[in-house]
Each structure stands twice: as structure tokens, then as C-alpha cells.
Amino acid sequence: MDILKILIVDDETNIRKTLAYCLAAEGHTVVAVSNPADAMEESRRLVFDMAFLDLKLGEESGMDLIPALLADSPWIKIVVITAFASIESVVEAMRRGATDYLSKPFSPDQVKLAAGRIARIRELEIQIAALKENMQRLGPEDRLQSANVGMQRVMELARKAAPSDAIVLLQGESGTGKTVFARAIHAWSSRAAKPMAVVACPAIPSELLESELFGHAKGAFTGAMRDNPGRIAACEGGTLFLDEVGDLAPGVQAKLLRFIQDKEYERLGESASRKADVRIIAATNVDLQKRVAEGRFREDLFYRLNVISLTVPPLRSRPEDILPLAMDFLAYFGRANRKRILGFTDEAQLALASHPWPGNVRELRNAVERGVILSCGEMIGRADLPDSVVPADTAPKIGDPVPLAAIEELHIRRVLAASASLQAAADALGIDQATLWRRRKAYGI
Incomplete structure (x- = not known):
């Protein structure tokens, strides 16, 4: 079973402790809070796969927290827990976006069963997304094979680098297969079961690229009609591939450097820092050292990206x-x-x-x-x-x-x-x- 990041929201201390102990014993990462304000703060700080949410939180309603959590993380699966379960409350929770529910009192086996069911759902969602992407780009160039000694050496180095979390910088001319290498490194890594996000830096206007990477809050700028979690949050636990990273605007370079150093970032329109566990693979068809010398690329970012450098030979x-x-x-x-x-x-x-x-x-x-x-x-x-x-x-x-x-x-x-x-x-x-x-x-x- 995949390891999940789980948020527990319940105003009863014993329930929080029991749920946390039961889920942590299964290997999941657990954060427990007692009220909606703390729940939203944790949701903005970390990326969660699942939440156990009490519908009655003192004087506040957990029902209103469901759409807020989903707006922050559209992929989160919410299991409502309540001692006052009724058909009407369950239907309303599902209408607002909950995935499942548990009636109090519940047993540890019921909790484990619910978490296991969500883990399988998340795994299938990631697999389906990957299959859809594969169908769209299916072609024989995605198979890494070569009779060339130089190309074989690069493939061997890529395999050695894949199991680590080190940043990989893929260099080479346009069309040599850097994206194929990035996908292969992700597939060979321990993060293969998690999402891989591809951001083609030149294809996105510089004023929108920051939002695409880091996300934005509703109303952060003209046209921001809803919250956008961003590519970094969407590939939590997986890999972020930055294609043609040399085309990043200076402002985005600074934010990317901070994320690489601290694993922290802010969405546009928000001041709260968020954390994400994401491996970076970058690719470029330009000489980044030359761009550094010209003042067009940050020297400190170049050295952060240039941990393991692989040059894909031209055809x-x-x-x-x-x-x-x-x-x-x-x-x-x-x-x-x-x-x-x-x-x-x-x-x-x-x-x-x-x-x-x-x-x-x-x-x-x-x-x-x-x-x-x-x-x-x-x-x-x-x-x-x-x-x-x-x-x-x-x-x-x-x-x-x-x-x-x-x-x-x-x-x-x-x-x-x-x-x-x-x-x-x-x-x-x-x-x-x-x-x-x-x-x-x-x-x-």
C-alpha cells in the first residue's frame, strides 16, 4: 500500500490520538488538528492525499471545510467522521465533495480499511493520468536504445542517478530526447508511483509561468477565478521536469532557487509558505554557463541545478x-x-x-x-x-x-x-x- 499524507481534523483529543496512532502504525504521515483554522493552515503548508474530517467541530461545522480543502488540493480524498450520521448529512457531505464516511464509534480496522481504499484510489488516479499522457505522446522514440557507445554511457549514468533524489541537468540539442531521458529517470526511481509534471518553460508566457509552477489563490490577479494548486503541489512525492530551464524569467529563477534550497514556496496572492517533496529534473539546449556569464541566468541556480549533468549526444x-x-x-x-x-x-x-x-x-x-x-x-x-x-x-x-x-x-x-x-x-x-x-x-x- 502507498504511503499517504493524512490530515486529521477532530475536536476530541482522544479521537485525534487514536486515529493518528492507528494511521502512523501503517506507515502514513499524519498531522492532527482540532479546528478549521488550523486545518487550513496545515493544508497550505503541506500537500495531503487524504483527510479524516469530523462534521462537528465545537461551534463550527466541518461540512464547510470540505470545499475549502478541495479548493486548496483538488486531489485530496475526504472521509467524514461523525457521531450523528444521517442519510441527509452523508448525502450533503458527498455533494460537497467528500469521498467516504465513518460513523463513530469506529474500529482501527475500519480506519485502516478506509485509508487502504483511498491509497488504491490515489494510485489508480496517478496511473490513469500517466496512461492518458502516454497515449497522447505514444511513439517509438520513447524507448531508450542505442548502439552508440557514447549514448550507452549516458544511459548508464542516468540509471545510476535515478534512485537518488539528486537534481539531474540534461543538456543537448533540441530533439535529442532529453524529455525521454527525464521520463526514464522518473520511471527508474523510487518515485515512479507518484506523479511526474512536465513544464515546458518557453511554451508558457513568463507572467503565467510563476502561477503554473507555484500556483495562485483566487483573485491573485485578473482572471484568477479559482484557486490553482500549481504543478509543484500536483506532483507531490514525484518529479518536476523543467524543460528548457534556461528560458526562465529572473523572478521565477529566484523562486525556484528558494524552493530547491528550502523545499518551500508561496502561491501567488498568499503569504503563507508551503512545503513540497518533489525531485527536480531540468533540461536545456543552451549553454547555461554562457548565460550566467551574460547575466541572463543566476549563477547560484546554475550550480544548484548542475548536480548531475548528462549531455545527450546529437543524432x-x-x-x-x-x-x-x-x-x-x-x-x-x-x-x-x-x-x-x-x-x-x-x-x-x-x-x-x-x-x-x-x-x-x-x-x-x-x-x-x-x-x-x-x-x-x-x-x-x-x-x-x-x-x-x-x-x-x-x-x-x-x-x-x-x-x-x-x-x-x-x-x-x-x-x-x-x-x-x-x-x-x-x-x-x-x-x-x-x-x-x-x-x-x-x-x-
């Missing part, structure tokens, strides 16, 4: 992965478009292998999708690929008045594309791997 530096990835995309888009396409013609394979892929894996994905859609036969040809991948044939040929190095580079590219491994390519070229490595470095392959 052009791992040519042995181009055709396997293209075949994966081909199979995926063939099924998606109900087409039976067996592969690429030799000319198309050479075009794929010779292209530098400035857009990396994302560009390759788009090129293959286009080829599948336009292809009329069982093989994708050069004509089915984008013009950017297959420009006018200006490749040097034997006998052309070009430097010998141009012929050598083209030959090495084509042999690499047709070989299953670097060793196989070196054997075909009649050179050792060290010489091939030097040639690749010289030609930027």
Missing part, C-alpha cells in the same frame, strides 16, 4: 542509430496509417545516412512519418522523403574534381549507415576502430 554523432530508429518509426507510422511498408530503398537509406539531422531524432521522426504517408508502395524511396533530407544530388562522385577527403567522408558515412556496429564498419573500411574514430571526429560524423 549525427551516432550514425549507427539512424537506420534502426528510422525502422522503428516506420513500423509505428505504418500501423498508425494502416499501411504495409517493409522498409527503405537503398537510395533512401543512403539519404537518411548522409543527412546531418540538425533537428535530431524529432526531425527523423517527422521525415519518416511523411514518407509513410506519401509512399504508394511497400518501400519508401528518396522521393517520399522531405527535400531537406534529399536535396538535389550534389554528392561527389569518383572522378569529380573534389578533394579526396570529400570522397572519403561520403564513403565512411555510407559504410557506417550500412553497418551493424562500429567494428563492422571498421572491418569493411579496412581500418581499426581508433582510426575510424579519428576520421569521424575530423568529419563531424
Whole structure:
């Protein structure tokens, strides 16, 4: 059973102690208070999964606390407890948003059963949210696989870093698969059963990004018609992935630094500090050290983010992965478009292998999708690929008045594309791997 963060709100000391002892014995984190004011203060300070709420709190009504708790944390599951249970009160509590109820007196087994039921509900909600997101972005690029030694080294480091709570900074060109790495690190970690929130920093206007991350109170600014818990609260216990973190506005950088250091933050329109247990993974396609030198990125935030740095290599530096990835995309888009396409013609394979892929894996994905859609036969040809991948044939040929190095580079590219491994390519070229490595470095392959 998952460990829950549980809030107990009851004005009877013995009930609070009994509930707290029973739930803590099951491993749950428990906070117990006696009145609505303290309940809301704790709700703003911590992120709770569940609340046991007495409907009669001295002179105050617990019924009015239900919508307030839900406005603060929409995912919270509230179990009302009362010694004056009636059909009317239960119906009203459910109407206001309660999940379950217990009549006093209740036994420890009933409490454990209620907590266990809520734990399963929360687990299923997180799984369903993850499945929905997976369905929306489903594609073969989400599988981490590579025949390239450099890429394999990055994958190994990612696996080693995953079980810790250390911040991971993913660097690399756009389209190399940094988001795929972030999801893999989350899946390999002990936080895998908890939510992962993805925030694409450039996609959200800077004036709204702070609200998106940290949340806001109703009325905090024009258009804030309701409370927003924010992405940090929504992925409590899980992972927050900040994509293109180099684009954060200075004000948001300062708030993020404080959250990383103290695990505390404030929602817009509130003065009360909140706490959250969230692991940070960040990604960037820019040189953050250069931005620090230019005064566009906080130096202290850079060092906080740069705990474990992984650089994802561009596709052009791992040519042995181009055709396997293209075949994966081909199979995926063939099924998606109900087409039976067996592969690429030799000319198309050479075009794929010779292209530098400035857009990396994302560009390759788009090129293959286009080829599948336009292809009329069982093989994708050069004509089915984008013009950017297959420009006018200006490749040097034997006998052309070009430097010998141009012929050598083209030959090495084509042999690499047709070989299953670097060793196989070196054997075909009649050179050792060290010489091939030097040639690749010289030609930027």
C-alpha cells in the first residue's frame, strides 16, 4: 500500500490520538488538528492525499471545510467522521465533495480499511493520468536504445542517478530526447508511483509561468477565478521536469532557487509558505554557463541545478542509430496509417545516412512519418522523403574534381549507415576502430 499524507481534523483529543496512532502504525504521515483554522493552515503548508474530517467541530461545522480543502488540493480524498450520521448529512457531505464516511464509534480496522481504499484510489488516479499522457505522446522514440557507445554511457549514468533524489541537468540539442531521458529517470526511481509534471518553460508566457509552477489563490490577479494548486503541489512525492530551464524569467529563477534550497514556496496572492517533496529534473539546449556569464541566468541556480549533468549526444554523432530508429518509426507510422511498408530503398537509406539531422531524432521522426504517408508502395524511396533530407544530388562522385577527403567522408558515412556496429564498419573500411574514430571526429560524423 502507498504511503499517504493524512490530515486529521477532530475536536476530541482522544479521537485525534487514536486515529493518528492507528494511521502512523501503517506507515502514513499524519498531522492532527482540532479546528478549521488550523486545518487550513496545515493544508497550505503541506500537500495531503487524504483527510479524516469530523462534521462537528465545537461551534463550527466541518461540512464547510470540505470545499475549502478541495479548493486548496483538488486531489485530496475526504472521509467524514461523525457521531450523528444521517442519510441527509452523508448525502450533503458527498455533494460537497467528500469521498467516504465513518460513523463513530469506529474500529482501527475500519480506519485502516478506509485509508487502504483511498491509497488504491490515489494510485489508480496517478496511473490513469500517466496512461492518458502516454497515449497522447505514444511513439517509438520513447524507448531508450542505442548502439552508440557514447549514448550507452549516458544511459548508464542516468540509471545510476535515478534512485537518488539528486537534481539531474540534461543538456543537448533540441530533439535529442532529453524529455525521454527525464521520463526514464522518473520511471527508474523510487518515485515512479507518484506523479511526474512536465513544464515546458518557453511554451508558457513568463507572467503565467510563476502561477503554473507555484500556483495562485483566487483573485491573485485578473482572471484568477479559482484557486490553482500549481504543478509543484500536483506532483507531490514525484518529479518536476523543467524543460528548457534556461528560458526562465529572473523572478521565477529566484523562486525556484528558494524552493530547491528550502523545499518551500508561496502561491501567488498568499503569504503563507508551503512545503513540497518533489525531485527536480531540468533540461536545456543552451549553454547555461554562457548565460550566467551574460547575466541572463543566476549563477547560484546554475550550480544548484548542475548536480548531475548528462549531455545527450546529437543524432549525427551516432550514425549507427539512424537506420534502426528510422525502422522503428516506420513500423509505428505504418500501423498508425494502416499501411504495409517493409522498409527503405537503398537510395533512401543512403539519404537518411548522409543527412546531418540538425533537428535530431524529432526531425527523423517527422521525415519518416511523411514518407509513410506519401509512399504508394511497400518501400519508401528518396522521393517520399522531405527535400531537406534529399536535396538535389550534389554528392561527389569518383572522378569529380573534389578533394579526396570529400570522397572519403561520403564513403565512411555510407559504410557506417550500412553497418551493424562500429567494428563492422571498421572491418569493411579496412581500418581499426581508433582510426575510424579519428576520421569521424575530423568529419563531424
